Amino acid sequence: xxxxxxxxxxxxxxxxxxxxxxxxxxxxxxxxxxxxxxxxxxxxxxxxxxxxxxxxxxxxxxxxxxxxxxxxxxxxxxxxxxxxxxxxxxxxxxxxxxxxxxxxxxxxxxxxxxxxxxxxxxxxxxxxxxxxxxxxxxxxxxxxxxxxxxxxxxxxxxxxxxxxxxxxxxxxxxxxxxxxxxxxxxxxxxxxxxxxxxxxxxxxxxxxxxxxxxxxxxxxxxxxxxxxxxxxxxxxxxxxxxxxxxxxxxxxxxxxxxx
Amino acid sequence: xxxxxxxxxxxxxxxxxxxxxxxxxxxxxxxxxxxxxxxxxxxxxxxxxxxxxxxxxxxxxxxxxxxxxxxxxxxxxxxxxxxxxxxxxxxxxxxxxxxxxxxxxxxxxxxxxxxxxxxxxxxxxxxxxxxxxxxxxxxxxxxxxxxxxxxxxxxxxxxxxxxxxxxxxxxxxxxxxxxxxxxxxxxxxxxxxxxxxxxxxxxxxxxxxxxxxxxxxxxxxxxxxxxxxxxxxxxxxxxxxxxxxxxxxxxxxxxxxxxxxxxxxxxxxxxxxxxxxxxxxxxxxxxxxxxxxxxxxxxxxxxxxxxxxxxxxxxxxxxxxxxxx
Numbered sequence: 371x372x373x374x375x376x377x378x379x380x381x382x383x384x385x386x387x388x389x390x391x392x393x394x395x396x397x398x399x400x401x402x403x404x405x406x407x408x409x410x411x412x413x414x415x416x417x418x419x420x421x422x423x424x425x426x427x428x429x430x431x432x433x434x435x436x437x438x439x440x441x442x443x444x445x446x447x448x449x450x451x452x453x454x455x456x457x458x459x460x461x462x463x464x465x466x467x468x469x470x471x472x473x474x475x476x477x478x479x480x481x482x483x484x485x486x487x488x489x490x491x492x493x494x495x496x497x498x499x500x501x502x503x504x505x506x507x508x509x510x511x512x513x514x515x516x517x518x519x520x521x522x523x524x525x526x527x528x529x530x531x532x533x534x535x536x537x538x539x540x541x542x543x544x545x546x547x548x549x550x551x552x553x554x555x556x557x558x559x560x561x562x563x564x565x566x567x568x569x570x571x572x573x574x575x576x577x578x579x580x581x582x583x584x585x586x587x588x589x590x591x592x593x594x595x596x597x598x599x600x601x602x603x604x605x606x607x608x609x610x611x612x613x614x615x616x617x618x619x620x621x622x623x624x625x626x627x628x629x
Numbered sequence: 630x631x632x633x634x635x636x637x638x639x640x641x642x643x644x645x646x647x648x649x650x651x652x653x654x655x656x657x658x659x660x661x662x663x664x665x666x667x668x669x670x671x672x673x674x675x676x677x678x679x680x681x682x683x684x685x686x687x688x689x690x691x692x693x694x695x696x697x698x699x700x701x702x703x704x705x706x707x708x709x710x711x712x713x714x715x716x717x718x719x720x721x722x723x724x725x726x727x728x729x730x731x732x733x734x735x736x737x738x739x740x741x742x743x744x745x746x747x748x749x750x751x752x753x754x755x756x757x758x759x760x761x762x763x764x765x766x767x768x769x770x771x772x773x774x775x776x777x778x779x780x781x782x783x784x785x786x787x788x789x790x791x792x793x794x795x796x797x798x799x800x801x802x803x804x805x806x807x808x809x810x811x812x813x814x815x816x817x818x819x820x821x822x823x824x825x826x827x828x829x830x831x832x833x834x835x836x837x838x839x840x841x842x843x844x845x846x847x848x849x850x851x852x853x854x855x856x857x858x859x860x861x862x863x864x865x866x867x868x869x870x871x872x873x874x875x876x877x878x879x880x881x882x883x884x885x886x887x888x889x890x891x892x893x894x895x896x897x898x899x900x901x902x903x904x905x906x907x908x909x910x911x912x913x914x915x916x917x918x919x920x921x922x923x924x925x926x927x928x929x930x931x932x933x934x935x936x937x938x939x940x941x942x943x944x945x946x947x948x949x950x951x952x953x954x
Contacts, residue, residue: 475834
């Protein structure tokens with residue numbers, strides 16, 4: 371059974387059809403690339419899946435369960451993690467303090483237990499601390515743990531975004547242009563880690579413009595343009611697909627509409 | 630390595646207890662009448678300032694904190710004068726009533742962002758005040774008066790300022806302990822996440838409305854508690870006592886002291902504000918002008934409030950370095 375099943379997803383802003391009848395399927399442990407020119411509707415698809423926008427039409431299913439129209443926090447609790455295209459940060463917090471945010475959704479104690487500092491609450495905070503140690507090591511953020519997030523280098527801030535999401539278990543990770551602002555060394559470091567996450571059973575849907583990275587990382591690529599899915603297949607198939615070449619490079623004279 | 634929780638050392642607990650007991654002993658024997666009044670005002674505005682600051686933590690700038698003083702005060706008035714409830718029952722019920730109002734109203738208005746919330750919180754405050762001023766049952770613009778003096782408990786007598794001083798300081802301690810624990814636990818962190826970026830927080834499963842309403846309700850509880858006690862202390866209340874000016878004072882004490890700390894900021898700011906306010910009466914006509922100058926001076930020279938003096942003092946002594954912003 372597919373992990374995420376999206377059928378006929380549509381969203382219009384005024385008269386502009388940002389997403390128009392898109393079907394996407396993601397299987398367990400798969401890395402899927404979502405590519406397309408700027409303004410093709412990629413980020414809108416992410417916002418529709420994670421509940422930040424409500425679709426006009428269509429359904430999103432997670433492990434067979436309909437999650438269309440739920441709030442973003444409810445969807446996050448079901449196991450869909452996401453990052454944002456613009457780097458969003460908890461200003462004024464250190465790297466480690468920011469990481470704790472990603473752990474709260476698996477913590478069961480509430481306001482009163484925190485207020486009275488009960489043993490159950492302390493135990494959970496200890497778990498959060500231990501998990502943050504693991505994640506800091508895994509993402510290579512240990513040296514930045516006590517630095518305020520707003521003064522971190524740009525690439526490190528992108529690493530932190532992913533680190534926060536994997537603080538608690540996720541089934542699928544939606545990454546919106548994670549390589550923005552990274553140098554080549556950081557890019558290869560992140561790709562290695564995404565592969566490791568995949569081997570731990572995490573599915574990944576990734577929007578990225580860095581085509582070399584997408585080609586090496588993804589098992590499957592989906593291409594969208596003007597809100598519609600125009601192609602889908604393995605990296606080799608996609609790189610040969612005439613519709614994709616047309617969308618990216620424009621059409622050759624005399625071949626318009628040939629595909 | 631820093632753990633998740635800042636632990637209080639036993640020495641700090643002992644020091645705090647000694648300070649509180651010392652203050653009470655001092656207040657009981659030496660404190661002049663005038664300073665008793667200043668201390669009461671200090672305790673009141675410290676608590677109200679903390680209430681304002683906890684709402685700021687979740688990213689909302691409230692411009693109508695006086696509404697909770699108003700609701701708390703009138704609730705206590707109705708309970709004691711119309712329903713003959715004893716003072717202590719009225720005090721607690723008023724605070725709870727205030728929280729319930731905050732829960733209902735907050736669930737609607739806290740959805741608004743930034744300036745929109747600022748405006749609607751002010752509007753809410755004025756609507757309540759003007760509605761009361763037009764309600765005969767609540768004494769209309771004349772207000773409620775002849776509040777009975779509470780019975781004494783043990784050695785604490787409420788026919789003198791001293792008894793009231795203890796009560797307001799007790800409420801302040803209760804509020805300060807609660808806010809201190811909140812700020813230094815997960816709750817405070819979650820509020821800070823929501824205040825910094827509601828979208829990012831929500832992508833981690835933290836529903837911003839839940840925590841905004843929570844902060845609003847707690848703020849209303851303590852502000853309402855102070856409002857109820859204040860109404861009985863003054864013996865009379867009327868709608869003129871809850872204008873925008875009093876919402877402004879809540880902000881001023883917090884900003885003067887420093888918004889970086891929920892507890893210490895308002896404590897320091899309220900002290901400076903009330904001492905200044907009390908002694909400026911000697912310079913007729915210049916009170917507002919000088920108060921304005923004080924505010925400008927603090928904002929200009931100490932943008933993070935009086936609390937930053939502590940940091941620069943520690944830095945000179947080679948203590949904790951100031952965290953860069």
